[in-house]
């Protein structure tokens with residue numbers, strides 16, 4: 168099933184989505200914040216798509232659609248969990264919005280809150296964690312305003328534009344998410 172936020176929905180990725188990923192990852196402003204900064208071809212995206220399908224269903228990447236009208240949706244990015252650790256009920260998450268015109272409108276928060284609801288209520292996670300490069304101030308603001316707590320940093324773990332940057336670790340626990348977003352039962 169799909170998961171709906173205020174203006175977005177999360178759904179499974181289709182093969183037809185792949186050319187959009189190629190276009191988005193060609194934009195350095197998007198890719199410099201993500202794990203791979205290498206040029207990406209459609210063939211490489213297709214290989215990634217096939218590998219994604221082999222992952223356990225809860226670790227498969229999700230497409231993000233933006234509602235543009237009644238029953239109308241535009242694919243604008245991706246999110247999802249990887250490294251789902253079932254014994255410890257934790258997972259790492261990631262998020263990106265491809266077209267820059269959709270940044271800074273609160274959609275990142277909408278996506279993360281929808282993903283967290285899926286993670287805590289459906290996958291029964293206890294902890295959701297992520298990593299972010301120290302130069303990515305927009306993402307850091309997003310994570311902090313959504314309730315993620317900085318737990319530490321790996322010093323000089325990432326080389327970018329001629330210098331080393333710290334990599335920060337953030338996480339939100341289920342009880343922290345509940346205290347903030349789930350109304351107490353009557």
Ligand SMILES: CC(C)(COP(=O)(O)OP(=O)(O)OC[C@H]1O[C@@H](n2cnc3c(N)ncnc32)[C@H](O)[C@@H]1OP(=O)(O)O)[C@@H](O)C(=O)NCCC(=O)NCCS
Nearest residue numbers: 200262263264270271272273274275276299304305306308
């Ligand atoms: C990171 C990303 C998902 C955020 O999505 P978004 O829709 O822009 O996020 P939101 O609008 O919900 O929140 C962004 C916040 O950062 C703030 N912001 C923007 N630029 C900023 C900057 N240079 N420094 C500090 N804060 C900044 C915005 O004002 C907003 O805060 P506010 O709601 O208090 O005003 C999106 O920008 C993106 O896809 N970036 C490229 C990929 C990426 O970085 N992914 C994350 C990898 S860890």
